[in-house]
Amino acid sequence: MSLTTILFVAFIAVVSIQAGYYLCFLFSFAIKSSEKKLKHNLPLSVIICAKNEEENLKESLPTIINQKYGNFEIVLVNDSSSDNTLEVMKEFQSKHENISLVDVKVNEAFWGNKKYALTLGIKAAKNDFLVFTDADCTPVSEDWLANISGHFSNSKSIVLGYGAYSKKSYSLLNKLIRFETLMTALQYFSYTKLGIPYMGVGRNMAYRKELFFNNSGFKEHMHIKSGDDDLFINEVATSQNTAICYTKDSFTISQPKASFLDWFNQKRRHISTAKLYKPKHKFLLGLFYFSQIMFWIIALLCFIFINNWLILVLFLSRILILIVCTGLTSSKLNERDLIVFTPLLDLFLVISQLFIFIANLISKPKHWN
Known part of the structure; x- marks a missing residue:
């Protein structure tokens, strides 16, 4: 099997995983209306x-x-x-x-x-x-x-x-x-909706x-x-x-x-606890983050080595699903100004998370002080 074939098949698999996740998020939370319930006397x-x-x-x-x-x-x-x-x-x-x-x-x-x-x-x-x-x-x-x-x-x-x-x-x-x-909110709200x-x-x-x-x-x-x-x-x-x-x-x-360094160190502390989650949560979250990273890496390799319009269609399809899902969530959570920057922010976030993961492998993050 040639390198281009491996890349093409891998890209289809990664885009399918990402689309599956985002569509689950979309239908479990993003398109749902918030339910307003008020209580004023519960102690x-x-x-x-x-x-x-x-x-x-x-x-x-x-x-x-x-x-x-x-x-x-x-x-x-x-x-x-x-x-x-x-x-x-x-x-x-x-x-x-x-x-x-x-x-x-x-x-x-x-x-x-x-x-x-x-x-x-x-x-x-x-x-x-x-x-x-x-x-x-x-x-x-x-x-x-x-x-x-x-x-x-x-x-x-x-x-x-x-x-x-x-x-x-x-x-x-x-x-x-x-x-x-x-x-993060899209995920923990969606996962809760999914039970x-x-x-x-x-x-x-x-x-x-x-x-x-x-x-x-x-x-x-x-x-x-x-x-x-x-x-x-x-x-x-x-x-x-x-x-x-x-x-x-x-x-x-x-x-x-x-500052970026302060945020980076804060996220190191937050992410360090994920290894203690229940196995099913670690699997689902790990697969999602891994497929995010691989989407951008394999997309770059495909654009370099494969001259096929299907690559562009797959790439744009995943970006469109991401924009729709995060766009609907942004409207719910009053973050609409982020919608137009979604693809760029997604790439930056994936790169940041990769470096956070590597940093946590090298040394333990500092905690509450």
């Missing part, structure tokens, strides 16, 4: 774990305090901060009766482990329904809690939301970060306290410093107990990294 505990976040807390806490919601508390967890985070928390606590504070001291056995601090915050929460966000996140509306809590039910004990990043004009890095966030939930993001998610303790909390992966959100969800989420919330009033928004 909630909003848990925010912060380490050296004094400035971010000053900006984000008022947006949470001012939620139009009837029954909620805010549990602030100071994770051994070295700045004035604790003082900022105490100041807010003195002014608002529904704020409680957990001050986590240095613990040699759990040094630098956010899961230890979060566990103490969860124990301190008065309510069974817990909502999680980060110190640098702000809800986009005063109905954030009402939207999230509306998806809890007798059967649904986990709610996965969307944590967006703020937009910055004329910044390719900003678009790349938001595109990666968009693609195989595998992760959530700590910037915007919720679950029941009862679920946490019935599954021994973070015990199975306490030794892993990252993964307080995705590893826990990967462990406990099922097709029956997990709901998704993507109404536009349910989003949170935070500031993205300002």
